[in-house]
Amino acid sequence: MKIKAPAKLNLSLEITGKRPDGYHDISSIFQTVSLFDTVDVQPAEDIYLDSIGFDLPVKENIIYKTAVEMRRKYGVEDGAKIVLEKEIPISAGLGGGSSDAASTIKILNDLWRLNLSLPELSSFGSTIGSDVPFFIEGGTSFVHGRGELIRELPDLNLGWTVIIIPNIEINNKTATMYSYLDKGSYTQGGLSRKLEARIRNGGDCPPQLMFNGFFKTAIERQPGLEKVLGILKEIGIKEIHLTGSGPSLFTVVTGKEVATALSLLLNHKHHIKAFAVENISRVHFEG
Secondary structure (H helix, E strand, O other): OEEEEEEEEEEEEEEEEEOOOOOEEEEEEEEEEEEEEEEEEEEEOOEEEEEEOOOOOHHHOHHHHHHHHHHHHOOOOOEEEEEEEOOOOOOOOOOHHHHHHHHHHHHHHHHOOOOOOHHHHHHHHHHHOOOHHHHHHOOEEEEEEOOOEEEEOOOOOOOEEEEEEOOOOOOOHHHHHHHOOOHHHOOOOHHHHHHHHHHHOOOOOOHHHOOEOOHHHHHHHOOOHHHHHHHHHHOOOOOOEEOOOOOOEEEEOOOHHHHHHHHHHHHHOOOOEEEEEEEOOHHHHHO
């Protein structure tokens, strides 16, 4: 049993405050895109994980932790041999780990014949990670709370996008970036709600609503990000957005040809990893 686990972009991301439990509340538009990891699961007596192109110790991998916890919670005696093929860069703001976990939950639900409903899968997913419930169904959604509260939106025709991956590594990146935020980084979530309303009514995704509350902090705290932004502006990219807490950036372009050309230019001339992607709808994702 094999499933593709897509990356996501935050078309907007506002941090609205810190919660008593230590997490932060967000207001965000999530969109799945056509950059995929692949999760292949076969029956086995115990839980095994082989991660191709990924050096993290097995027992620290979110897929392994997800499978072990799902087996424990639902009293499953069978195991699973899981093979992960990584394409989504790690700790990049693209949700690769959360998407891998959600794909594992869905495929184990089938393999172990648990017959859990989508709400039950999402509820379990929320115990694994804040972004996991979104990836149970994917598509376009307004996401709030710490990430577990989801309002589905009509599929957004975003068109082609180029994702840019600066070569920046930060230990425990997400928690570290949140620790850098102060009250001046918080907003009321109004831009994300305006974007939600616009998408719900069949509108487009204007750049002025594509705000990310981490952008200023990322420039200050992620060495090399400002240099990459300078290169992008030099080659004529005007609208550049941050996804997640970084360091990945993205820009929406006019079509596949432009996206392909730009990604090739960045990869080969400027030695900056880049991917040309299109948005993945909920229907496509479920299929």
